[in-house]
């Protein structure tokens with residue numbers, strides 16, 4: 488018996504795209520399957536057509552960008568939009584393990600993805616001749632004896648973060664951050680009274696004054712609220728500097 492599956496579109500989609508075998512008394516007309524509407528591409532506005540199978544899973548190929556994709560994914564980390572979800576959960580106060588539980592993927596995958604997402608991010612266009620605020624936020628890696636700082640610079644007008652550094656509070660750590668601001672022809676750089684800044688910032692440009700770092704101090708609060716690893720009095724903490732930088736980059740630029 489041949490059944491016209493156009494009357495049962497959900498059944499047809501299950502059969503074609505999720506490779507679900509139909510009962511033997513239902514025979515699908517091959518021409519009908521081939522004439523099915525194209526599958527939308529995950530990477531571009533184009534549409535995909537069926538292009539073979541791998542391990543029993545239907546493969547699709549986009550007619551516009553040429554990328555291959557699967558009709559269904561057994562591995563949740565490979566599904567389209569996984570990176571976006573990891574970045575979103577990171578910014579909403581989820582730790583590595585909570586993201587792994589929510590998305591049903593491994594914590595090591597979350598760590599690897601977080602680092603690769605952050606590596607693609609940056610401050611974007613930095614306007615010249617602006618005033619900046621620079622401050623550092625105290626945290627630790629591994630245990631509380633090993634204190635590290637997350638230093639960053641904020642454009643006072645646009646509130647854009649233009650650079651992030653992590654490490655010990657030293658000239659070596661802060662110099663690249665200050666040099667970024669000097670290259671952007673900074674009009675004024677406001678900091679707290681920490682001695683390290685005096686040797687790095689030219690005297691006429693440096694400002695240590697009351698209310699000078701209000702915006703960045705408020706941003707520190709936002710980061711502590713949104714990034715799980717920066718929360719105080721919790722058992723969540725950073726194990727590596729690279730991950731601290733990656734999560735800060737996602738929070739500021741993601």
Ligand SMILES: [Zn+2]
Nearest residue numbers: 528531549552
């Ligand atoms: Zn495409």
